[in-house]
Structure formats: C-alpha cells, structure tokens
Amino acid sequence: MSGRPTLLRPPPEDPNKAPIENALEVTEMAVLGPNIFTNTRQPWHPPGARGIYGGAVIAMCLAAAQRTVAPDFVVHSCHCYFLLAGSSELPILFHVEQVRDGRSFATRTVQARQRGRCIFTTTISFVRLDPATVSPDTHVRHSSELPRAGPDNAPLKPPPDDYTDEPEVVSQGPFQGTKIEMVNEDSPNPCDKKTRQWIRARGKITGGMAAHLEALAYVSDSYFIGTITRIHKLWRFPFRAEEFEDLSPRLQEKVRALHEWEGMGSDPREMIGRPEIGMMVSLDHTIYFHNPGKVRADEWMLSEMDSPWAGDERAVVTQKIFSKDGTLLATCVQEGLIRLKKPNTSKSNEPKVKAGEPKL
Numbered sequence: 001m002s003g004r005p006t007l008l009r010p011p012p013e014d015p016n017k018a019p020i021e022n023a024l025e026v027t028e029m030a031v032l033g034p035n036i037f038t039n040t041r042q043p044w045h046p047p048g049a050r051g052i053y054g055g056a057v058i059a060m061c062l063a064a065a066q067r068t069v070a071p072d073f074v075v076h077s078c079h080c081y082f083l084l085a086g087s088s089e090l091p092i093l094f095h096v097e098q099v100r101d102g103r104s105f106a107t108r109t110v111q112a113r114q115r116g117r118c119i120f121t122t123t124i125s126f127v128r129l130d131p132a133t134v135s136p137d138t139h140v141r142h143s144s145e146l147p148r149a150g151p152d153n154a155p156l157k158p159p160p161d162d163y164t165d166e167p168e169v170v171s172q173g174p175f176q177g178t179k180i181e182m183v184n185e186d187s188p189n190p191c192d193k194k195t196r197q198w199i200r201a202r203g204k205i206t207g208g209m210a211a212h213l214e215a216l217a218y219v220s221d222s223y224f225i226g227t228i229t230r231i232h233k234l235w236r237f238p239f240r241a242e243e244f245e246d247l248s249p250r251l252q253e254k255v256r257a258l259h260e261w262e263g264m265g266s267d268p269r270e271m272i273g274r275p276e277i278g279m280m281v282s283l284d285h286t287i288y289f290h291n292p293g294k295v296r297a298d299e300w301m302l303s304e305m306d307s308p309w310a311g312d313e314r315a316v317v318t319q320k321i322f323s324k325d326g327t328l329l330a331t332c333v334q335e336g337l338i339r340l341k342k343p344n345t346s347k348s349n350e351p352k353v354k355a356g357e358p359k360l
Contacts, residue, residue, distance in 0.1 A: 005042035007091040013041075018203035018298060020174035020215045022060045026094060028067065035096040037064040043088055044173065048238065051085025054282055055221030057092070057120045059214045061110040064094040064208045065124045069106050073126040074292045075213055080122040080285040090114045102129050129293070145288070146326035147304060158198050158300035158324040167257040175201045175219050177303075180263035181231060185218070193231040194306045195263060197223070205298045215297035216330060217287060220319065223262070224226065225282050225336035227305045227317045230263050234277050241271040278341040283314070286333045291323075300324045313339050 007029065025040040039060055043052040057263040058080055066075065086092065092112050099107040106125055112120040146155045159165075159178055166176055176199070183194040199222065201215045229236050237255060244252065259268045289295070302322040310315050319332040 004091060005089055006040065007038045007093075008040075016206055017217075018174070018201050018205045018211075019173075020201040020203075020218060020297075021205060021211050023174050023206050024056065024063055024211075024214050024218060025065070026060050026063045031095070032093070035064075035068050035098065036094070037067065037094040039092045039094075043086070043092070043170065045088035050281060051119075052088050053221070054082055054120075054285065055218040057082075057086060057112050058122065058221060058285060058287075059218040060092070061094055061112055061120065061122050062124060062217050063210070063214050064096050065108040065110050065126075066214075068098060068108060069101075069126050072129055072130075073106050073191050074129050074209065074289075075124055076127045076289050076292070077125045078122055078217065078285075079124075080120065080287075082120055082282045082284065084114075084117060086112070086119045087114060092119075092211045099123075114327060128348040143328045144320055144322075145328075146302065146322045155326060156196070156302060158302070167261060169254050169258050169262055173225045174203075175199060175215070175222070175297075177222070179261050180223065180230070182263040190231040190310070191306070191308060194304055195223070195227055196229055196302060196304050198300045199303055200300050201298045203298065205296075205334055209292060210297070212297045213289060213293040214322065216289075216295050216301070218299065219303075220287055220321065220330065220332045221282070221334075222303075224285070224305065224317055224319060224332070224334045225280060225338075226262070227307055228310060228315045228336070228338055229280070230312075231307060233264070233271065233274055235271045235274050236277040236280070237268075240276070241268060241274065244268050276341040277338070279339040280336060282334055282336045284335050288331045289329070290331065291327050291329050293344060294323055294327050295329050296323065301329065309341075310338065313337060 008027060023041060026037040027040045029036045029038050043056045045052050062075060062078060092114055095111045095113065097109045099109055105125060108124045110122050110124065111118045126351040132348055148155050181196045183196060184192045187193055199219050203214060205211050235241050255268055260266045303319055305317055305319045307315060307317045315338045316335050320328060321330045323329055
C-alpha cells in the first residue's frame with residue numbers, strides 16, 4: 001500500500017455528477033472481505049495541513065456505511081473520532097461493522113485504516129423512514145429558526161445562484177462559500193460571538209438523498225474548530241504578524257484576502273501582538289441530521305458556529321446548518337486541541353493546522 005493514493009486505478013470522473021460526488025466515491029473491495037471499501041480517488045490534502053481534509057474521511061465513512069443498510073433507512077447521527085493524521089499518498093480502507101439491524105434503527109461502526117492502523121473511527125445510526133407512521137399528533141416538535149439581521153430583522157438571504165465572488169486563494173475544492181461574517185465581533189465575551197457563512201457544493205448532485213447527506217457531512221468540517229481563532233482573534237499563519245510587510249507583494253495580497261475572507265478584518269497588521277496558534281487539530285466530530293429528506297447540498301446552506309467553552313488546551317464549537325428556506329438541517333459539535341505558541345517562539349516553528357484550515 002506504500003506510495004499509492006488508491007488501491008485501484010481511479011476511473012475517469014463522471015461528468016454527470018457534481019465534483020463532490022466524484023471526490024467522495026468509494027469502491028467495494030469484496031475480495032478483501034465483506035463490507036470493506038476503499039477511496040476511489042485521491043483525497044484532498046489542504047496545503048500546510050497535518051493530514052487529509054477531515055470532512056472527506058467523515059463523508060466517505062458515511063458513504064461506505066450507507067451501502068450496507070436497507071434503502072428505507074437514513075442516517076440521523078454520526079459520532080466520529082480523529083485518531084491519526086491521514087496521508088493523501090496512501091489508500092484508505094473503510095471497514096464497516098454491522099452492529100445492529102432493528103425494526104426502527106440500524107447501527108454501523110466504520111474504521112478508516114491506513115497501513116493497518118486506524119486513523120479515524122465513527123459510529124453511525126440510521127432510522128427507518130416510514131411515512132405511514134409519521135403523525136403530527138404523536139411527535140414533540142420544535143426547531144431553531146434561520147437567523148435574522150438588518151434593521152427590519154428579516155431572515156438572512158442566500159447569495160445569488162450565479163455567485164462568483166470567491167477570491168482565488170479559496171476557490172478550489174468541490175464546494176464554495178461566502179466570506180465569513182462575525183456576529184457580535186466587539187463583545188468582550190467570546191461566547192457571545194458567532195460566525196456565519198453560506199456554503200454549497202459546486203455543480204449539480206445527481207446521486208439522490210445519500211449523495212446530498214455525504215456532501216453535507218463533507219462541508220460540516222469546514223472552518224469548524226477554526227472558529228476559536230476567529231472569536232479569540234488568534235494569529236494562525238506560519239509567520240509572525242510583524243513579518244507581514246516583509247512578504248512579497250503577491251503573498252501579502254493572498255494573506256490579506258484569506259485573512260479578510262475568514263472574518264478577521266481587512267488588515268493583517270492589526271493582529272500584531274495577538275496570541276499565535278501553535279497547534280490546532282480536531283479530536284472528535286458529531287453530526288445530528290434533523291431533516292435528511294430536505295438536504296440539498298448543491299443549494300445554499302447557512303452555517304452558523306459558536307463556542308460555549310474553551311480551556312485545558314481544548315475547545316468545543318457548535319454548528320447549525322440551515323437550508324435557504326430556513327429548515328434546520330443539522331446540528332454539529334466538534335472538540336479540538338488548541339495550543340498557543342509560547343512568547344518569543346522561533347519563527348521556524350510553524351503551527352500545525354487542522355485539515356480544512358489551510359495555511360500559506
């Protein structure tokens with residue numbers, strides 16, 4: 001398995017599928033045993049990150065698990081643990097265990113392995129969708145509403161369908177988003193701050209509900225634990241803020257564009273003297289899918305994040321994902337390891353950044 005990103009030669013990308021569907025495709029490896037799958041194509045390794053993008057591993061584990069349940073079962077929760085940084089130069093094997101198949105619920109565990117070592121594990125629960133048993137009279141119901149803003153306190157509106165305002169530095173990958181908005185940015189309490197961003201998969205997803213849910217799982221990991229850097233105004237680039245003016249004009253422009261895009265302000269020099277990230281990695285990741293049938297990941301979805309707690313070199317971030325019509329599609333929780341650089345640390349000690357939080 002050394003030195004090859006896939007076990008089998010990757011097939012040509014299917015032009016009838018969205019880029020994210022091609023990126024998350026898994027291939028069954030029945031020759032190795034029952035319920036074993038592998039990545040069909042090489043996963044994305046964000047520049048400067050410790051390993052492959054975590055959202056891709058989450059989504060491919062979900063893709064493998066969905067292949068082992070009956071078609072009338074749909075995912076309602078994933079509980080995931082990141083164990084080791086994954087390599088984009090090695091194939092991944094996804095081992096699915098059929099833990100339980102009941103009348104109403106089914107449970108799967110999936111281990112993602114490289115070189116025989118488990119790099120990621122998740123337990124996924126599925127629920128049977130039976131419209132005949134759904135009755136408003138037998139269910140307790142409530143749901144968060146789409147956030148409101150502006151002088152008229154109107155629900156937030158998504159960008160236009162032909163949106164193309166991403167700067168080049170963030171315009172790669174199978175999904176796109178808008179500039180991150182900081183809410184309550186001037187509050188002295190980080191718990192009061194929120195980040196908001198509209199996101200969607202590029203192209204048109206054609207693989208039905210399963211493909212939309214995998215795409216949502218993929219994008220749920222974007223900028224997640226990095227919320228801590230924004231609400232605490234932490235410097236995360238691999239050089240000190242004081243050194244910004246020493247960069248070439250071209251690199252200054254890239255840093256300025258990314259800094260502003262992430263909701264940190266238009267001038268990186270304003271970060272001079274701020275604490276610096278030494279290490280930032282995800283430890284675990286949970287997704288609760290509330291309305292799987294309404295997920296349209298190739299349409300605009302609003303991601304709102306905040307953090308109720310940080311301490312002991314760890315932090316917790318919560319995320320709500322809404323459809324553009326205001327339906328709460330999912331609630332996500334992530335805990336990560338956050339370590340700051342000690343003052344006067346040598347600039348050669350570059351921060352180790354979580355996959356999905358690219359550095360330059």
